[in-house]
Amino acid sequence: xxxxxxxxxxxYDKLSQMIESNSIDEEAxxxxxxxxVVNAIKNSQVPTIDGNxxxxxxxxxxxxxxxxxxxxxxxxxxxxxxxxxxxxxxxxLQPNDHL
Numbered sequence: 001x002x003x004x005x006x007x008x009x010x011x012y013d014k015l016s017q018m019i020e021s022n023s024i025d026e027e028a029x030x031x032x033x034x035x036x037v038v039n040a041i042k043n044s045q046v047p048t049i050d051g052n053x054x055x056x057x058x059x060x061x062x063x064x065x066x067x068x069x070x071x072x073x074x075x076x077x078x079x080x081x082x083x084x085x086x087x088x089x090x091x092x093l094q095p096n097d098h099l
Contacts, residue, residue, distance in 0.1 A: 004029050012036035059088045 006028035010018075015032065018024050032040070056063065056070040063070070063079030070077040070088060077088040 007031065009033070012040045060085050063087055 006025065007030075008028055009031045012032055015030055024030075053064065054068070056068055057072060059070050059072045059077055062084045063082050066079055066081050066087075068079040070079070076091040076093070078091055079087050080089055081087045
């Protein structure tokens with residue numbers, strides 16, 4: 001049986017700040033409220049880079065960054081640059097001929 005020496009109820013934002021500043025007490029146990037857990041899960045479901053979507057769905061617009069992936073009508077595209085909508089290149093998948 002484990003005895004808790006340090007237990008802290010903490011907000012997700014505060015915990016994130018502590019992780020970034022490397023100020024986590026490794027002997028402490030941190031608890032998040034159910035609301036914070038739900039919000040953290042919602043925020044992590046949409047991957048972003050500097051506020052731009054990692055995976056795009058509209059290839060009629062210029063990519064946010066080179067290397068961005070787009071999925072449109074079942075096709076996969078990768079951005080070569082951010083110069084315009086013509087920067088998207090389709091990814092051709094080869095069939096797998098063995099199990």
